[in-house]
Structure formats: structure tokens, C-alpha cells
Amino acid sequence: MMLHYTCQQVLDYLSDYLERSLPAEELVRLDEHLAVCPECVDYLNNLQLTLSAARAAYGERETIEPIPEPVVAAILAARRLAPPNVGRGKNETN
Amino acid sequence: MELSIPAPSTVPDETSSSIRPEEAELVARLQAGDDAAFETLVRQYGGRLLAVARQIVGNETDAHDALQDGLITALRAIDRFEGRSKLSTWLHRVVVNASLMRLRSRRRIRETSLDELLPKFLADGHQAAPTPSWSDSALALIEQEETRAAVRAAIDRLPDDYRSVLVLRDLQELDTATVAEMLAITPANVKVRLHRARQALKTLLERLLGSPERAARRDQP
Numbered sequence: 558m559m560l561h562y563t564c565q566q567v568l569d570y571l572s573d574y575l576e577r578s579l580p581a582e583e584l585v586r587l588d589e590h591l592a593v594c595p596e597c598v599d600y601l602n603n604l605q606l607t608l609s610a611a612r613a614a615y616g617e618r619e620t621i622e623p624i625p626e627p628v629v630a631a632i633l634a635a636r637r638l639a640p641p642n643v644g645r646g647k648n649e650t651n
Numbered sequence: 652m653e654l655s656i657p658a659p660s661t662v663p664d665e666t667s668s669s670i671r672p673e674e675a676e677l678v679a680r681l682q683a684g685d686d687a688a689f690e691t692l693v694r695q696y697g698g699r700l701l702a703v704a705r706q707i708v709g710n711e712t713d714a715h716d717a718l719q720d721g722l723i724t725a726l727r728a729i730d731r732f733e734g735r736s737k738l739s740t741w742l743h744r745v746v747v748n749a750s751l752m753r754l755r756s757r758r759r760i761r762e763t764s765l766d767e768l769l770p771k772f773l774a775d776g777h778q779a780a781p782t783p784s785w786s787d788s789a790l791a792l793i794e795q796e797e798t799r800a801a802v803r804a805a806i807d808r809l810p811d812d813y814r815s816v817l818v819l820r821d822l823q824e825l826d827t828a829t830v831a832e833m834l835a836i837t838p839a840n841v842k843v844r845l846h847r848a849r850q851a852l853k854t855l856l857e858r859l860l861g862s863p864e865r866a867a868r869r870d871q872p
């Protein structure tokens with residue numbers, strides 16, 4: 558008979574569980590625990606929602622703001638101070 | 652310290668991601684030392700790259716510096732760009748590296764202790780404090796701009812070593828092996844840090860979004 562996981566062990570595996578990156582028998586043991594432990598189910602749900610929230614927080618990639626003008630000016634000024642050619646002539650290979 | 656430039660071999664070599672004609676032309680002008688081409692590069696790719704840098708370093712000032720370091724580095728290395736990947740993919744990698752370099756060089760400030768955000772357990776292995784059960788109300792909240800800004804602030808509060816892994820894996824969607832290489836840590840270490848980063852962010856969001864019970868109590872007169 559397989560040993561049962563404690564909640565502490567289950568919580569350690571939840572990212573792997575979400576990604577299904579565990580051997581099948583481990584997934585079964587986790588499923589068995591989750592079937593009888595509402596606390597770990599709550600934890601798993603919140604972990605999933607946390608991931609959704611992180612992605613939503615940075616979502617809508619199409620509305621990326623243009624680079625602010627002062628940042629453009631600073632980069633162009635830095636480029637004039639550090640000409641691009643200093644890195645050349647070292648005969649670097651790929 | 653020299654910024655590392657991704658070697659051509661580490662850049663995905665798929666025909667679908669190979670360079671487009673207008674990118675090839677821009678690269679040729681950059682390689683010829685055309686000043687206007689660099690400004691075009693900064694304007695065309697800068698907004699998106701700045702957003703990536705901001706996620707990794709967690710604040711505006713360092714993000715500007717990281718973007719500047721990355722674009723200057725890219726320009727110096729443009730002769731080595733061979734067009735086997737998209738220019739945007741290559742620039743993304745250079746700016747991620749510049750952002751990680753900035754994290755390593757700066758003094759750590761206002762970091763939340765990670766331990767304080769990880770779950771506590773009783774001697775019998777049960778959680779010491781129950782997880783507040785979020786419901787559909789929390790799901791609706793995360794789409795609101797006010798919540799989204801607060802979530803971004805919570806991500807910024809994670810310790811550098813953990814935020815960087817969370818950003819690269821969960822937001823930039825790079826694979827474990829690539830992130831391990833970029834951070835010079837093992838893939839197993841990437842997985843451990845990612846899980847702890849998610850757990851810590853979960854705790855911060857639970858404090859932010861609260862539980863439905865608390866919200867209900869707050870609504871009562």
C-alpha cells in the first residue's frame with residue numbers, strides 16, 4: 558500500500574501537479590489526497606487564480622505603451638557617449 | 652562586467668521565426684553604422700522591451716537603465732547577429748540579460764521576506780492557517796485595472812531571485828532550461844524558485860483580495 562502524503566508534501570508538489578510534470582503514480586497519490594482534503598483544494602485553487610491574476614496584470618500585450626521620449630533621448634545620448642565600434646575589431650567569432 | 656550576448660546556437664532556429672525582410676534591412680543599416688537606424692530600432696522595439704525590463708527589475712528607473720544597457724549592447728553586437736532568429740527575439744534575450752545583470756548589481760531594497768509568505772504547518776503536516784476560499788468574485792476582480800495594478804505591485808515586492816523566475820517562466824513564458832541557463836542555476840532550482848514565488852505571490856494576493864467572508868462582513872452596516 559502506498560503511503561499517504563501530508564498536506565505539507567502536497568503543497569510542495571502543486572506546481573508540478575498543475576503542469577502534470579510528475580510520474581503517473583505521484584499524480585494519483587496527489588489526486589487521492591485532494592479528494593479528501595478541502596484545505597489543499599482551496600490552496601490549489603488560489604494558486605491557479607494567482608497565476609491567472611499575474612497574467613491578467615500584464616495582459617493585453619497589444620496595448621504596450623510607446624517608449625517615453627525622455628528614455629529615447631537618454632538612450633540616444635548614451636549611444637553617442639559609447640560609440641558602437643568599441644566592441645568591434647576583436648575578431649570575435651560566432 | 653560584460654553583458655552576455657546570447658550565442659546564435661541558443662536562439663531558436665525555426666523557419667517560422669526567421670528574420671523578416673524589413674528587419675533584415677534594419678539590421679543591414681545598423682551594421683553599416685547608420686545613426687537613424689538605431690533611433691528607429693529604439694522607437695520600434697523600445698516600448699515592448701521596456702515592459703519586459705520593468706517586469707524583471709520591478710521599478711521604472713532600473714528598467715530605463717536596463718533597456719539602455721541592453722540596446723547599447725545589442726548595437727555593439729549587431730555584427731554578430733546573423734538573422735537566424737527574429738530580431739525581436741534576439742533583442743528580447745539581450746534586454747532580459749541586461750535586466751538580470753541590473754538585478755545582480757543593485758543593492759537589495761524593500762524586499763519582502765519570502766519565508767514570511769510561505770505556508771506554515773502544524774506538527775501533523777496540516778496547514779497552520781486555512782487558505783481563504785476565493786470564489787468567482789475574486790476571478791472577476793483580477794480583470795479590473797485597480798486590481799491589476801495592485802497585482803503588479805505585489806509582483807514587484809517579491810525578492811529579486813524569485814520575481815525574476817516568475818516573470819521569465821510565467822509571464823515571458825520561457826522554458827525551464829532557458830531560464831536555468833540565463834540565471835546560471837540548475838533546472839531543479841528554477842522549479843523550486845518558481846513554486847515558492849507563486850506561493851509567495853498567492854499569499855500577497857490573499858491579503859490584497861481577502862476572502863469572500865471578509866468582503867461580506869465589510870458590506871454589512
Ligand SMILES: [Zn+2]
Nearest residue numbers: 564594596597
Ligand atoms: Zn491536504
